[in-house]
Amino acid sequence: DSGVTQTPKHLITATGQRVTLRCSPRSGDLSVYWYQQSLDQGLQFLIQYYNGEERAKGNILERFSAQQFPDLHSELNLSSLELGDSALYFCASSVGPGTQETQYFGPGTRLLVL
Amino acid sequence: EDQVTQSPEALRLQEGESSSLNCSYTVSGLRGLFWYRQDPGKGPEFLFTLYSAGEEKEKERLKATLTKKESFLHITAPKPEDSATYLCAVQAGYSTLTFGKGTMLLVSP
Numbered sequence: 334d335s336g337v338t339q340t341p342k343h344l345i346t347a348t349g350q351r352v353t354l355r356c357s358p359r360s361g362d363l364s365v366y367w368y369q370q371s372l373d374q375g376l377q378f379l380i381q382y383y384n385g386e387e388r389a390k391g392n393i394l395e396r397f398s399a400q401q402f403p404d405l406h407s408e409l410n411l412s413s414l415e416l417g418d419s420a421l422y423f424c425a426s427s428v429g430p431g432t433q434e435t436q437y438f439g440p441g442t443r444l445l446v447l
Numbered sequence: 448e449d450q451v452t453q454s455p456e457a458l459r460l461q462e463g464e465s466s467s468l469n470c471s472y473t474v475s476g477l478r479g480l481f482w483y484r485q486d487p488g489k490g491p492e493f494l495f496t497l498y499s500a501g502e503e504k505e506k507e508r509l510k511a512t513l514t515k516k517e518s519f520l521h522i523t524a525p526k527p528e529d530s531a532t533y534l535c536a537v538q539a540g541y542s543t544l545t546f547g548k549g550t551m552l553l554v555s556p
Contacts, residue, residue, distance in 0.1 A: 335490065366543065376491070376534065376546040389543050423490055434479060434538055438490035 336360065337439035339424050345445045351412040354442045356424030358405055363429040364388070365407040366436060367399055371420040382407055383429055414446045449474045453535050453547035460525055460554050468520040468550045470535030480518050481544065482511050483534040491534055494520075525554045 336359035346352055358365050367379040369392075378391035382401035393399075396414075401407045411418060421443050425436040450473040460466055472480065479498055483491035495504045497513040504511050508529065510521040520533055532551045536544040 335492070337490075375548040376536075378543050378545070381543055391543065421488075425490075435481065435493055435496055436544060437493060438483075440490045441488075443488070 335437040335439065337424060337426050337437055339422075339439040339442050341442060342440065343443050343445075345447065346414060347447055348414055348416060350414050350446075351410065352414065352444065354409040354411070354422055354424075354444075356407045356409070356426075356439060358407070358424075358426030359437055361428065362426035362437075363405065364427045365401055365405070366425040366427070367393075367407070367409050368423045368425065368438075369420050370423060370441075376423070379409070411444070416446050419444055419446045449537055449539055449542070449545040451535055451537055451545055451547035453533075453550050455550060456548070457551045458553070460522075460552070462526055462554055462556050463524045465521070465523045465525070467522070468533055468552070470518040470520070470547055471516060472518070472535075472537045474537045474539045474545075476539050478538045478540060480513055481536045481538070482518070482520055483536065485532045485534055485549070487532075494533075522552070525552075527554050527556050530554045 338357045340355045363384045366381045370376045379393040381389040399409045421441045423441045425438045427436045452471045454469045482494040485491045495511040500515045512519045532549040534549045536546040
């Protein structure tokens with residue numbers, strides 16, 4: 334158990350809908366990262382937050398957004414869902430920039446868009 | 448742009464048959480190279496971080512090594528429970544991780 338929690342574990346929804354994925358980092362970690370993993374693309378970095386502020390952006394679509402709250406949990410919002418958004422979504426956390434950067438991953442949310 | 452290539456894509460071993468997985472990388476200013484293990488449908492599990500060429504780290508039957516262009520994950524006398532996908536990732540400067548596509552390892556009894 335990495336100490337990173339994600340909810341829900343599974344999500345089934347329809348095209349055009351909007352969903353919210355939630356992540357709680359390990360105790361003491363200030364950075365949260367979101368990744369998307371599909372069979373053909375591997376693990377793709379989406380976005381990073383550090384202590385409530387956006388720090389880095391990867392291949393995140395405009396339909397997707399995220400935020401980190403004062404209690405350091407993070408939410409990833411996916412809107413206008415398409416079939417191709419079906420994937421595993423992982424959250425990871427680390428202590429933060431300037432210190433050891435090992436990222437610890439949560440168990441993931443499996444999203445299926447029908 | 449940082450690039451990570453892992454080979455082979457898949458590897459099948461008999462229990463006890465040692466082998467190595469390769470991770471080749473192109474990065475400007477390597478800050479760290481990371482190995483993770485991922486079981487189907489689960490989140491990646493951290494194994495090792497290597498910071499500089501020549502560094503080696505060991506954990507049970509696994510040993511990771513690093514050169515200026517690649518890293519190897521050596522698996523000695525593997526057991527069926529070592530079956531998983533092994534992911535390699537690099538970090539440059541203060542950037543985020545770039546992952547390879549992984550090597551899927553199957554160890555048969």
